Amino acid sequence: MSGTCETLPSTIHITKEEYTDGGILSRTCEGDVGVAKCEGSCSSQVQPSVVHPSGFLKECMCCRESFLRERVVTLTHCYDPNGNRLTGKSSSLDVKMREPADCKCFRCGDSSE
Template structure:
């Protein structure tokens, strides 16, 4: 009985936590802060002309966003997690002035043209709670339509990488006039090859009416730096009438 009471107390505590989290007020706001900015200027030969610095007031996103964890029978971990983060909704661009400029020898510049420097930066203009990024990149069975000029298209069972990956953009810490971007996409990790025969009825040479072509498919999938993806030649296997993975392994082999 003590074990049952313990479980009951834990469940009640979890329910209370969920209620408190859902009722908590979100306070994701745009707030002022101050950063130290340094920028160097070079001539066409790569030689340092001057170095300028200053304290600059900028906006930042800060606050609290509601998150929760609750039991789930449909997830692999047994818990359904919903996490929200305070981040920018819009960015604005503006000029800031650096008033402490020095020559390569460290001497303060006083002349009007070189004593100050204007730099351009971007900062949050509005902030909002967004769902935190979660990497979910998985290999999914699809139908790949192979095409070649003069040959009839042929649909074969294949694989595709499908999912979502975390990306972000922020003001650079070392170059505040630039933005740092990290974009990850669900892509292949390793590959497998297959040789498929296409029927080419328009070929004048009878021996070339059957053409062997090579195609590839992912071996595994993971979040990697983004690249272009051609989605026009694949469709889900369920739509094409393939419900089993059996045919997939018959024509594909791992690339050595």
């Protein structure tokens, strides 16, 4: 099966809110983060079949990650609940995120594990 499924660089905007134990907003941090994404198409096919109830064998292929990798990114723009920019120790926040690694064509509906 051929296709144009590949892993491409992308940028997303992340906003993360942090709350106190009492549920009160303590700060909001944000930043633009470079991540990988799966993009492209995969060749799917339909062929006549006497053993399938529909009369056709359908093989749908989807472009997605073969696994996700976890990494830590730092959001460097933090604000207090009033919108004032924070400085010093509370001016950045580390966030764990998962991003696609090694995108490939898989049969649609199959898990990528």
